[in-house]
Amino acid sequence: MANTPVKVGIIGLGRSGWGIHAAMIRTIPDMFQVVAVHDRLAERMEQTAKDLSCRTAASVESLIGDPEVELVVVASYNHFHADHACAALAAGKHVLCDKPFGLTVADVDRMIAQAEKSGRIVAPFQQRRYEEDFLKVKEVIDSGILGDIVHIRTCWQGFKRRWDWQTSRTYAGGALNNNGPHPLDHAVALFGEGEPSVWAQATRHLCSGDAEDHLKVILHGAGHPTVEIELTDVWAYSQDRWIVAGTRGGLKGNPNSLEWKWVDWETMPPRPLCMESTPDRSYNGEKLEWHTASWQPAGKDTASGAGAAPPPGAVLLFYRGLFAALRDGKPLHITPQSVRQRVAVMEKIRAAAGIPVKL
Numbered sequence: 001m002a003n004t005p006v007k008v009g010i011i012g013l014g015r016s017g018w019g020i021h022a023a024m025i026r027t028i029p030d031m032f033q034v035v036a037v038h039d040r041l042a043e044r045m046e047q048t049a050k051d052l053s054c055r056t057a058a059s060v061e062s063l064i065g066d067p068e069v070e071l072v073v074v075a076s077y078n079h080f081h082a083d084h085a086c087a088a089l090a091a092g093k094h095v096l097c098d099k100p101f102g103l104t105v106a107d108v109d110r111m112i113a114q115a116e117k118s119g120r121i122v123a124p125f126q127q128r129r130y131e132e133d134f135l136k137v138k139e140v141i142d143s144g145i146l147g148d149i150v151h152i153r154t155c156w157q158g159f160k161r162r163w164d165w166q167t168s169r170t171y172a173g174g175a176l177n178n179n180g181p182h183p184l185d186h187a188v189a190l191f192g193e194g195e196p197s198v199w200a201q202a203t204r205h206l207c208s209g210d211a212e213d214h215l216k217v218i219l220h221g222a223g224h225p226t227v228e229i230e231l232t233d234v235w236a237y238s239q240d241r242w243i244v245a246g247t248r249g250g251l252k253g254n255p256n257s258l259e260w261k262w263v264d265w266e267t268m269p270p271r272p273l274c275m276e277s278t279p280d281r282s283y284n285g286e287k288l289e290w291h292t293a294s295w296q297p298a299g300k301d302t303a304s305g306a307g308a309a310p311p312p313g314a315v316l317l318f319y320r321g322l323f324a325a326l327r328d329g330k331p332l333h334i335t336p337q338s339v340r341q342r343v344a345v346m347e348k349i350r351a352a353a354g355i356p357v358k359l
């Protein structure tokens with residue numbers, strides 16, 4: 001068993017179920033193998049089963065009841081995730097649940113409770129936690145070289161119209177539930193331990209549904225950096241993905257290139273407060289000696305952001321970690337409990353911005 005591939009059933013065969021999960025699983029046959037698929041679109045399901053040489057399941061119930069399936073990948077519409085995950089766990093399957101990992105903390109709690117009751121793993125597909133640029137930004141911040149971090153901004157911007165179900169509140173679409181779980185997951189990690197207070201505003205402009213396509217969130221709290229998230233489809237001129245402001249310097253950049261600079265205040269003269277007017281009427285000023293550094297990703301994980309396909313390197317790392325958990329009993333890298341924290345912040349954002357969970 002230890003070295004055999006994990007037998008997988010996939011619910012939902014769209015951009016994610018087919019384009020991310022099946023596409024990745026095909027490249028790692030020693031670890032995972034799709035044995036059954038289900039989609040409410042019969043033609044899509046038949047074609048996928050042919051392409052993957054696997055069975056079709058006539059319903060969600062029949063997929064999760066398939067005795068050969070060990071792991072169910074839930075890649076259905078957003079509002080089905082928690083129900084599908086809980087049903088699969090109750091049937092004794094492990095679950096990989098795509099984002100959003102439930103819409104509410106109550107959703108997350110019932111998935112965790114069912115996983116514990118069934119003695120199975122529920123793994124939130126929060127694969128962008130492996131993104132190289134995010135990890136580098138965190139590393140630079142944690143190194144202390146930028147001093148105390150005052151402000152962090154992460155921007156997921158574009159200018160486009162969208163008219164699919166992800167723009168409708170009926171299926172729990174909208175910027176917050178759709179792409180939101182990714183930058184918010186990064187933001188919560190960078191905010192640090194503790195519960196952020198939340199300011200949020202959500203509006204709809206270009207999409208055809210009734211959900212927000214422009215979302216601004218600010219996480220704040222004493223002793224923490226202010227963390228600003230800009231997630232919008234009405235931004236014709238894009239800004240850097242990352243801006244970090246610290247008391248010794250700052251960082252800026254994008255998934256394919258980051259740069260940062262800092263000063264050593266210790267090497268400079270002290271500046272005690274002087275209450276007199278400057279003798280030459282000048283403003284205070286001094287020459288700063290900047291130290292600089294930069295980073296480029298080693299791999300090809302540069303495609304990123306709203307609408308971009310998730311980097312395959314991050315997906316592979318996720319699947320490797322899941323395999324180690326399923327076959328070698330290693331702890332999950334990305335735990336449901338860690339994602340619960342982010343879902344709690346999403347609930348605060350909904351309350352602050354007046355976003356219903358779903359209609």
Ligand SMILES: NC(=O)c1ccc[n+]([C@@H]2O[C@H](COP(=O)([O-])OP(=O)(O)OC[C@H]3O[C@@H](n4cnc5c(N)ncnc54)[C@H](O)[C@@H]3O)[C@@H](O)[C@H]2O)c1
Nearest residue numbers: 012013014015016017039040041075076077078098099310
């Ligand atoms: N982690 C990521 O980076 C990432 C990227 C894209 C999508 N997603 C997530 O994946 C999920 C699917 O999104 P998508 O972009 O693939 O959508 P999609 O519209 O391309 O595909 C969804 C598929 O699921 C099927 N489906 C939905 N509900 C079903 C149900 N109850 N029973 C059977 N089939 C069902 C649909 O028929 C469709 O084929 C969403 O929750 C989305 O948030 C995650």
